[in-house]
Amino acid sequence: MNMYPRPSFDADAKANTNANAVTDADANVGANININSNADANFNANPSTSLSGHAGLKQHRPAAPSKLKHYLTAAIILLLLWGSAVDTDASWGKLIQGSPNMLDLLREMFPPKWSYFDNIVPAMLETIRMALIGTTFGAILAVPVALLCASNLSRSAWIYQPVRFLLNLVRTIPDLLLAAIFVAIFGLGPLPGIMALSVFSFGLIAKLTYEALETIDRGPLEAMTAVGATPVQRIAFGVVPQIQAHFISYVLYTFEINVRAAAVLGLVGAGGIGHYYEVTLGFLEYDKTCMIILFTLVVVLLIDYVSTKLREKWL
Amino acid sequence: MTTNTTTWRHKVPKPKKNRYRLLIYILLLLLYVWAFAGIPFDGIKETAGQITKSILSGLFSPDWDYVYLPDGEDLLRGLLETLTISILGTFVSTLVCLPFAFWAAANRGKSRFVSGSGKILLSFVRTFPEIVMALLFIKAVGPNAFAGVLALGLHSVGMLGKLFADEIENMDHGPTEALIAAGANRLQILWYAVLPQVLPGFLSYTLYRFEINLRSATILGVIGAGGIGTPLIFALSSRDWDRVGIILLGIIVMITLVDWMSGYLRKKLV
Numbered sequence: 001m002n003m004y005p006r007p008s009f010d011a012d013a014k015a016n017t018n019a020n021a022v023t024d025a026d027a028n029v030g031a032n033i034n035i036n037s038n039a040d041a042n043f044n045a046n047p048s049t050s051l052s053g054h055a056g057l058k059q060h061r062p063a064a065p066s067k068l069k070h071y072l073t074a075a076i077i078l079l080l081l082w083g084s085a086v087d088t089d090a091s092w093g094k095l096i097q098g099s100p101n102m103l104d105l106l107r108e109m110f111p112p113k114w115s116y117f118d119n120i121v122p123a124m125l126e127t128i129r130m131a132l133i134g135t136t137f138g139a140i141l142a143v144p145v146a147l148l149c150a151s152n153l154s155r156s157a158w159i160y161q162p163v164r165f166l167l168n169l170v171r172t173i174p175d176l177l178l179a180a181i182f183v184a185i186f187g188l189g190p191l192p193g194i195m196a197l198s199v200f201s202f203g204l205i206a207k208l209t210y211e212a213l214e215t216i217d218r219g220p221l222e223a224m225t226a227v228g229a230t231p232v233q234r235i236a237f238g239v240v241p242q243i244q245a246h247f248i249s250y251v252l253y254t255f256e257i258n259v260r261a262a263a264v265l266g267l268v269g270a271g272g273i274g275h276y277y278e279v280t281l282g283f284l285e286y287d288k289t290c291m292i293i294l295f296t297l298v299v300v301l302l303i304d305y306v307s308t309k310l311r312e313k314w315l
Numbered sequence: 316m317t318t319n320t321t322t323w324r325h326k327v328p329k330p331k332k333n334r335y336r337l338l339i340y341i342l343l344l345l346l347y348v349w350a351f352a353g354i355p356f357d358g359i360k361e362t363a364g365q366i367t368k369s370i371l372s373g374l375f376s377p378d379w380d381y382v383y384l385p386d387g388e389d390l391l392r393g394l395l396e397t398l399t400i401s402i403l404g405t406f407v408s409t410l411v412c413l414p415f416a417f418w419a420a421a422n423r424g425k426s427r428f429v430s431g432s433g434k435i436l437l438s439f440v441r442t443f444p445e446i447v448m449a450l451l452f453i454k455a456v457g458p459n460a461f462a463g464v465l466a467l468g469l470h471s472v473g474m475l476g477k478l479f480a481d482e483i484e485n486m487d488h489g490p491t492e493a494l495i496a497a498g499a500n501r502l503q504i505l506w507y508a509v510l511p512q513v514l515p516g517f518l519s520y521t522l523y524r525f526e527i528n529l530r531s532a533t534i535l536g537v538i539g540a541g542g543i544g545t546p547l548i549f550a551l552s553s554r555d556w557d558r559v560g561i562i563l564l565g566i567i568v569m570i571t572l573v574d575w576m577s578g579y580l581r582k583k584l585v
Contacts, residue, residue, distance in 0.1 A: 081406055084399035088460035088541065095456065095465070102455035129350040136347070172570040173563070176446070176534040177547065181559075184551045185366045190354055264446045268537055268548075281450060293447060300442045 109290035116291045120276055124299060127272035130190050130265070131258035134197025139251045141198070142206035147235065149206065150213035164210075171203035175261045179270040190271030197262060201254045205247075212246040213239070252307045259303050263296045366556075373560030381561050390565045393536075393543035398569070400460050400535065400542055401528040404467025409521050412472040416479030434477070441473030445531050449540040460541025467528050467535075475524050482516040483509075519584045522577045529573055533566050 085091075145163060147153055154160040175196050182192030220238040229237070266274025273292060280288040382390045419433030449466035456462050490508035499507070536544020543566060550558040 080402055084403040084406075087396060087399040088403055088464055090403060090461045090464050094461055098456035102451070105451060105454050126353060129353045132346065132350045133354065168571065168574075169567060172530075172567045172574070174530045174534050176537060177544070177563075177566070180537060180548060180551055181370065181563075184554075185360075185363050185370070187360050187363075191356065194354070260442065260444060264444045267446060277447065277450060281454075293443070296444075297439070297442050301438070304438075304442070 105286060108286040112290035112294055113287040114291065116288045117295065120273060120292055120295060123273040123276060124295060126190055127262045128259060130193045130197060130272055131255060131262040134194045135201045135251060135255045135258050137198040138201025139205050141202045142209060145206045146209035146213060149210035152214055167203060167206055170199065171207065175200040176265065176268060179265045180268040183269045188269040193262060193265040193270035193272060196265065196270060197258050201258060204254050205250050208250040209247055212243055216242045249311045252311050256304050256307050260300055369556040370559060373556035374563060376557060377561035377564055378557035379561065381558055388546055390561060393546055394565050394569050396460055397532045397542035400463045401467060401525060401532040403464045405471060405521060405525045405528050407464065407468030408471035408475055411468065412476040412479060415472060415476040416483060419476060419480040420483035422484065437473050437476040443470060445470035446538060449535050449538055453540055458539035463532060463535040463540035463542060466540060467531060471524050471528060475520060478520040479517055482513050486512050515584045519581045522581050526574055526577050529570060
């Protein structure tokens with residue numbers, strides 16, 4: 001109101017204010033509130049008069065949206081947080097109490113033991129190998145499933161809905177849990193790690209690919225159907241050229257994720273550099289742990305950088 | 316007729332092949348040879364098939380008694396703790412990442428050095444695996460759920476901060492400028508121009524991160540940072556396959572439900 005003064009309606013507004021003041025005074029309301037209500041009335045009156053020139057229409061101004069929903073949402077969130085804090089036994093006191101311990105830990109971690117580098121290079125290479133092989137197997141498995149899932153390529157909802165449901169189930173299990181299960185089945189070593197990463201990448205790549213498949217241009221497919229192409233030909237010449245850049249990009253992205261995941265799979269005995277966390281932490285050699293962390297960081301950042309550059313080039 | 320087709324062929328040449336194509340294939344082949352040569356493959360354990368069968372039969376005949384035990388550890392309590400760890404972890408990271416997001420957002424009238432340094436810091440935090448963070452926090456606050464909360468809270472800052480910064484960068488500057496012109500102070504600008512624009516995006520990303528955190532929280536127990544992971548590891552090492560089956564089922568059901576709810580909320584938000 002104050003931002004947009006409308007001088008031409010001043011008289012009208014003033015009349016309104018006066019009228020209000022009189023009624024308020026009659027009702028014996030305190031001076032403070034009186035001023036407030038006057039301001040409100042003024043605020044309400046002016047736009048309506050400016051629109052229709054009729055003060056009686058002022059109740060048509062829409063009321064401000066109710067804030068009840070916001071308050072309820074806030075209350076629910078606060079309740080959830082409070083319940084969570086009680087359940088996990090979280091408290092600031094504990095954090096403050098524990099922080100000297102943590103500072104000690106950090107002090108012991110620095111400087112990192114650089115000479116440990118030679119010991120962990122083979123494990124790091126194994127980590128990268130696991131990520132590479134796992135991503136490849138996952139990508140190969142994902143292709144047919146993604147074709148089955150895409151609603152514009154699949155025959156009927158009876159095929160793609162159940163396959164999608166299974167795919168969602170596969171994606172609910174985190175990679176480290178998969179690795180723990182595969183370790184129980186196949187024993188220690190990189191093999192269960194590779195299988196866990198394969199299953200995980202399969203779920204991720206299949207989902208990303210089928211979503212991309214659903215956005216492809218139908219034109220080429222219809223043209224090929226019109227000239228009598230077989231389903232295989234339609235996929236090879238109509239679908240693949242449209243999707244391959246996306247697919248390569250998704251595979252590279254999954255590879256980035258898998259390198260990070262492979263670096264911790266060793267914690268459950270599934271090969272790679274993660275095994276050394278347990279070894280060094282178990283012997284309280286925190287300077288070596290720090291070296292592992294730094295090395296992993298460098299390798300992950302490097303692979304991320306190369307992969308991002310490749311993806312930018314391909315897309 | 317034949318002359319016609321030949322001229323037609325002349326007019327439309329085949330697309331040129333990438334000159335480096337062969338080189339890329341050879342490099343990829345070498346990479347795979349290197350990768351497969353380095354993996355020791357000495358056959359699969361003969362018990363593997365049997366154990367797979369027992370896990371599958373465990374999945375189909377789960378240990379229903381474990382769902383609720385009146386005293387001590389059971390499935391529902393484990394799942395509840397996992398859920399609460401991820402709720403609290405997500406909340407902590409949302410609070411912590413807000414200043415970082417505004418730091419890393421490259422807005423007008425801000426030096427590139429400032430936003431660049433913020434972005435590098437966030438990507439640094441992102442590459443730090445949450446399970447390693449949990450290992451460190453366990454040393455600080457002991458092996459309990461609180462260590463898991465702190466690990467998730469700190470790790471998620473990296474990704475949430477980046478997503479939030481992107482959201483701030485993509486903001487429309489009109490309302491901000493209008494408020495500046497009307498003489499609003501910085502707090503008012505933040506409250507009336509910035510927040511209404513970024514809040515739906517922030518909430519949506521927070522929910523998305525919550526989904527990821529829930530998955531992470533299920534594995535934190537593997538190293539003792541609370542949640543359903545601990546009983547799962549115990550069941551695996553004691554070869555109690557029926558219990559493994561019920562825990563896996565519980566995890567799958569919980570994550571599916573939460574994904575579904577969070578997806579619904581996110582659809583409503585944006």
